Amino acid sequence: MATPLSADALARALRGEGVRVAEHGDWKTHNRDHRGPWGPVHGVMLHHTAGVDSLALCRSGTSALPGPLCAGLVAKDGTVHLLGHGRTNHAGSGSAAVLAAVLAEAPPPAPGPDTTDGNARFYGFEIENLGNGGDPYPAAQLDAVERLSTALCRAHGWSARSVIGHKEWTRRKIDPSFSMAGMRGRIGARLGAAPAGPARPPGPATPAGPVPSAYEPFPGAAFFVPGRRSPLITAVGKRLVAEGCGRYTIGPGPVWTEADGRSYAAWQRVLGYRGSAADGVPGRASWDRLRVPRI
Structure with a gap:
């Protein structure tokens, strides 16, 4: 259980874990908070989009399901596009028993009746994938999912069991179409190591000879x-x-x-x-x- 990170702290935590982040427009204030509370938060929920070219959809939603539909979209190249901060339409109703397991950091049970508002209790991230079993998840994309989940767990002092899939939240869903147990194993292993640090953007080749740094070296x-x-x-x-x-x-x-x-x-x-x-x-x-x- 935790107070949600501020938008700036969220972006900083992701970058601190080596996530390549793209910030879109007014994402820091784009939310559904007028429809209900967001927080305290208990974990991270992962989804797949069941489509392609999902950026506009995840940001704006539809007439039946207004956006944002997630805090961020994980693209095929591993970029995490930040689209909203606060309550988003990603989880819907789900199982109180699953929420209790997340709070206890216990293995999730089979989901029960949809009685609990997940939009208020989880960070939600969409992963671009058709979800049909034939659309691969590139290594860079899975690495970004691992890193962003780890970043939020580190920031809140959670274990990997605070990360669940939409399919574990409700019997209505099948996403994401990869093993959540396997992803939690990856997150748990990364949590056991020091933060990875910011991802280095691509740049020109290093020129010959030493280049003086603009920053003070570590004095020990x-x-x-x-x-x-x-x-x-x-x-x-x-x-x-x-x-x-x-x-x-x-x-x-x-x-x-x-x-x-x-x-x-x-x-x-x-x-x-x-x-x-x-x-x-x-x-x-x-x-x-x-x-x-x-x-």
Whole structure:
């Protein structure tokens, strides 16, 4: 059970897991919240579109089922197109017993009567596929499904059992047309590793010779001890504030304090780290993602 991520936090979590994200128009405010609540959320629900060229349909819906029909559409090339944020028309009514299993992070039972509003309780993602058994899911597409599901589980501290298919929610549906047990296995394995970090966009070939970085190199964890004074620490604090992770009452300033540690721990949690991995001491992976400008 959790408060839904903000739109910015959702996009940041996906990118932090290496998902290639495309943001569409007013997706951050495009929703069906006027029809009922969204949240607390309990998990992620996966669907297939049963069609092709699904972007416009998933965004706008139909006269009988207005859009958005999902938070995001996973294209064949692995791009996740963000189309809505909030309540979306993706799940419909489903099984209270299945929802209870998701809450308990237990294996889902066979779905019972459709008595529970799934649109209020799940993030919904559509996967472009005909669903007829003859339309393949490319490796890049399944990888994106794995990563986006992992990203949301990391952000909320959920296990892979918080991810279900529409076919597991209600007896009315058959999507997605791949093994949910297999996908949960992939998600569980990825959750056991550190976040993958942002996907690198394609670019020109690296020129010959070293290219100076625009960002400060990682100075090592031992640099960040209470009382350490450096202009670099001020620069770190400013980046943490810019990312919405500042936990300062005064500052940031050039001396590493408990407030800096709390702020950095907030950044680690944004990236999906939990427990002792979010201890407020910079590590190389989280440092590289913070991108502290050279001073």
